[in-house]
Amino acid sequence: MTALVQAHDLAKSFDVSPPWLNRVLERKPRVQLKAVDGVSFSIERGQTLALVGESGCGKSTVARLLVGLYEPTRGGMQFDGQDAHAAFKTAEGRILRRRVQMIFQDPYASLNPRWIVEDIVGEPLREHGILKEGPALKARVGELLQSVGLSPLDMVKYPHQFSGGQRQRISIARALATQPEFLVCDEPTSALDVSVQAQVLNIMKDLQRAQGLTYLFISHNLAVVRHVADQVGVMYLGRLVEVADKAQLFATPQHPYTRMLLDAIPQMKHTGRRRTPVQGEVPNPLNPPSGCTFHPRCPLANERCKTERPPLQMLRGVQVACHAVEENRD
Template identity: 75%
Template sequence: MTAPLVEVRDLTKTFDVSAPWLNRVIERRPRQWVHAVDGVGFEIPKGQTLALVGESGCGKSTVARLLVGLHAPTRGEVRIDGQPLHATLVTPQGQALRRRLQMIFQDPYASLNPRWTVADIVGEPLLEHGLLTGRAALRERAAELLTQVGLAGADLDRFPHQFSGGQRQRVSIARALATSPEFLVCDEPTSALDVSVQAQVLNLMKDLQRERGLTYLFISHNLAVVRHVSDRVGVMYLGRLVEVADKRTLFAQPRHPYTRMLLDAIPDIRMSGRARTPVQGEVPDALNPPAGCAFNPRCPHANARCRAERPVLTEVDGVRVACHAVEERRI
């Protein structure tokens, strides 16, 4: 197996969502905390793609921001090629490490400055990291990057509002590639695009991965997209990983009841007649999660142990899964 470029150990992020101090004093309310990410751990080998899936609010985007240093973890550690990410970013060596990782954001309409031309947008990382100086050199490099993502060098003087959604996302990808990164964090990069445009952007990302040997963390709630782009899949629920498996294994033989429910929610185009269980219930309140396994109120296999004891991610038949029912061979 290829050596991991990205290693995540016990990653935890807690947000203080308490009311203002005076309100708490008057109303005698305690402070409140949300465990957006709770003890997540995984590895991504060089040149491969790990996809994180789950319902909205499960902590996927917070993991993405932790992995590029936009948030500092409450606990745990992220290592990039053996270097501790957050400890290194505050040192003189942090600039070099930051060049090796970039992020593609979800909304191409909000992630580009509407007052800047494409030349300014794509050239900004080159200036910030001191990779190029001089207007002519910057424009030449920006034009090369645009060409690599399927746009024309003549687009340099256009503004974001003059592009379609798919073209804007290509500009975002060109900006992310400006520093020649090794690791790209993609936070639902196609969710705001039409289906036909999604396919074009995804194929572009796969081509760039083959050409440059890029490593991806791909955040999505679209399982069809995940099946197309990923090598391994991690399923998140209420801030925790509940299953991590090879893509083919996960789609063919999902182990965790939540993973099964997610896959059963996909329309059965082939009309195979397979028994399907629709997703039941609602995601619990993150401020007051249930005791034991967080999924137990929605799980058809929950028992007394599930309601009292929180499962840990353990390997069962080559798949990492956090489920008492799987561990006890009840399902």
């Protein structure tokens, strides 16, 4: 069975150089920030892959690459067997954009405050020529609002009249308007209270079951990931360090960084036990460490880790990029 989404060696660099005149006067070179550096994964139809990692590890950049908001510096993505980034530039790209949609992180920033909900949710339908103005559009917007637990009567309201959780439901309704097959969710619950998070996540799970949706779910909250994911990819400084089935990752994490993240989660049964905080600071992405970028923080690092970058390979039944796991140093 071929995967619906296949990312191969995806990379994205940003030019963060000082202005031209400063570079000339101060004799400074151009500076490139490698936000994503060679990420490969695949997602089966109807499944959820979650990407986790600390802030600034490149998760949101991956999300924007997948929906075509960014052009990759290297590598590419296949969607349902076709080259997505080549297709996004052509006339057929509109059809592809209907099939791939995104839910953004901040429901306060992603909705136009001057538009009523009917216009917000109806915009994709009008833009893609699915429905024109009129009773049919109104009826479809009402259906979409009901599918996310809101009322058709909410159509005439503005975003400021809703709570954060309700706004995120509006964002989900908008993303579902074109009947997409693949949804990229960039931390869709991080701005919400815990009780509201659960409601939004349950809605997303129900929609996935009802419509056979495929999700890429980005989060730094491992409790959320445990609730929604089938597979989990752990990112560190723009690279994937471990990809495994959810149950396997939580039961037997392989990479030292994954273990560190899981150790930091509070657990009721371990009340009183001292938790291991995530050691050290994330290095400056403009000047990443040589070899394995995690080696300055890794308790298992040796000389090889400082010089040789570990490839992502199958070890012990999971994909992991770690010399220590390969050499059974743990």
